[in-house]
Amino acid sequence: MSHTTTSPSNRGSLRRSGRNLLKLLGGKAVNVPLGLLQISLTIHLLGDKGYGFLILIHSFSQTIGDLAEFQSWQTVLHYGFKPYTNNDIPLLQRVLRFAFFLDICSGIFALIIGFLCAVYFGSYLGWPAEWHYLGIFYSFSVIFTTSATSNGILRLLNRYDLIAIQGTVANFTRVLGMFVLIYIGGELVDAVGIWMLAAILNFISFLTFALYQLHLHGLLKGFLKGINQGPTKNLPGIWKFAWNTNLNMTFSLAFKQITTLVIGGTLGPIAAGYYNIANKIAEAMAKPIALLQSTLYPEMVRSWQSSKPSHLYKMALQITMFAGVFTSLVFLILPYIAVPVMHLLLHKDSTPETLTLLYWLAGAELVLIWGMSLEPILITTGNTTGAICARGIDVLIFLPMLYSSIGYWGMAGIGPATVIAAFVLIILQAAFMFMRKKRNSVIQ
Template sequence: MSSKILPTNRGSLRRSGRNLIKLLGGKVINVPLSLIQISLAIHLLGDKGYGFLILIYSFTQTIGDLAEFQSWQTVLHYGLKPFEDNNIPLLQRVIRFSFFLDLVSCALALTISFFCAVYFNNELGWPNEWHYLGIIFSFTVMFTTSATSNGILRLLNRYDLIAIQSLVATLVRFCGIVFLTLVGGDIRGAVLVWMLAAFANFSSFLYFALTQLHKKNLLKGLFTHIKGGLSKDLPGIWKFAWNTNINMTFSLAFKQITTLVIGSILGPVSAGHYNIAGKIAEATAKPIVLLQSTLYPEMVRSWNSSKPSHLYKMALQITLLTGVITSLLFIVLPYIAFPLLKLLLHKNPAHDTLTLLYWLAGAELIGIWGMSLEPILITTGNTSGAIYARGITVLVFLPLLFLFIYQWEMQGVGPAAIIAAFVLILLQFFFIFKNKFFKHNQSKHFL
């Protein structure tokens, strides 16, 4: 058996590392441009205008993610083996199934987004004078369903194109906000720029994916040779797709939904400040977080091989390495947090914003130490364990979020995020070991 079919643990780590370097190449440009764009947007629009922009963006992202099936995981999970076996009809069936999920997600997201934007703008914390802008922006939810394109590029190991594509939206927003600054634009121009960025992000992803399929001779017959239904010879694909979608729905509570809750209770200014603090905390851990996305295909390869123990060895090595490195990196955060926030906000940051940043950075650090746990659950087919872990954590997090915000306002988000991060890791550990123990007992009973 060739090393391509049975990868060594070292080979998987090396391949994952190469893909990480490709992704980081895009972030080297993306991060500073994103920070400059935020600073210019706040200078142009003020705290309230920028906060509103973040609220409508978080709203469409939330609806899009809620409706979207995480079909990139489906493409990897079901498409890797037929791709390596050169089974083109089966691989095309996987891709076709995934594109179908994207279309359904798009239609559902657009319906929900428009309805909520029209009838629940006050609950979402949108200022009345800008309500119509939120309704217009709600149509960009159509451009949030790029999961299949993402999965295709991962499957074909084109992380370089993913890195290039990740720059598109940031470049559009950066160029747009620079132009608006020069001509004296306002919130309407900023909303238009953000809409153009969403469209450019979607269309570039789709273009790269279709181009690569064409180069691999996988595009011909993809949408014409349809026989036997969407899921023929793909046992369990519907269950896998539903489970990964539900899992992502739960994970939203830690990102976009938190922004919406803050905006609803405290207003757009607080939502904007939370967004900035969250972006800085995420940027500190971003290189390590990106590594998680490169682990999925390597874990699938290991699990499909005759030595699935490579999966657990690789996960342990990655966890120890990234956990130690990130812990060291976070030591420097207190020295850069204040000047960075001052640069972005164009004034000395409030004490609660600075404190929130440290809380959120702590939650990110905890998440890094558990980075490999969810990929293990999904790769080994224990998607229900991943769902239960996320679902229980959300049931803990959301009540704490509301309670702590009403008690301590924006600073209350931090303790809720820390507690939720600990709960999530403990639950994921529990379901991994429960699954292994159950399978071990089953094998002993069988023997």
């Protein structure tokens, strides 16, 4: 196993990030239409209410999994980059063992909490009483949501092509399953089973790709040899980093699955389904650029650990300008495609309220794209506390605002609350970034 240890150049990092982005886009070029197709097929099979319920139990499972998951992919990159480039296999294996340990613990914890919450709180989540047992059954899928270490391994080894391939597994399984169920006349219980199968195959494919790449790089040989030396030897601060990145992701959930759960609990499964569809379209349009954030982390780690902070900030600025301008131009076409796309997915004309929500959510995505480099900078430079505080303050503002907006205006209140929260988040992240940068300048 040989690696280059030369300091990265700004142009080289951008090229490498661009190549990795193209690999991910190759997967998304398949995954986005697959995702929209599975929405259309599922609504055709189950109707608005059935689809909304399926989204609610899936969002519940993802929420519990994300809350429990330690985001160990960031730990793999942050602590694994130097031993990987220096060919220090024992230390790299220790990092990977620690990350897998986190995944196992979070998976067990998620399974217990998910099952208990499904049993006792399903009615508060907007689950119809007659389908409560299906929510309990689907809660077991949370154990298959902890694939962060596998993700980190593929990023560390620069195998974004495999990440792109793996990203299509779940949607392909759902699409194929929905086609079969429509043909044989399947029902909601069958659809829940298909979505459970998709979660299992998604987990297995991720783990298989990661382990096979470790084998090819000679990193599985003697993998358990140093296990008696303790999981964190020569890895100072790794527990703090793992906890901080986990807390940061916990707060970021407010913009994803938790929003769906709040809508389902207050407005019902049909409204949750409409929100999910509008959000999927907005995310799909921003996805090509949003994927840049996942390719930025390795390049930022290379820059920071090679003592090239000026390169890190310059690269982030270049990426942000390109991403913001490009996404702004792409979103100009949204008013021309929104109506036919929504009709295609819903099999009927969408309500003006749903279209308005789509435009608000697209605006929130655009705001977040303009701030996409801020969180990777905070985490890469070791300011995980700043990242947590920014997310935490934003959540404390967003959730009460979301509840009150829904209470006053119903579904029409979701969009403005989401856009305001997006602005608050990037302002806070920028403030914490500049404070850390200024403090580092004073120390130097």
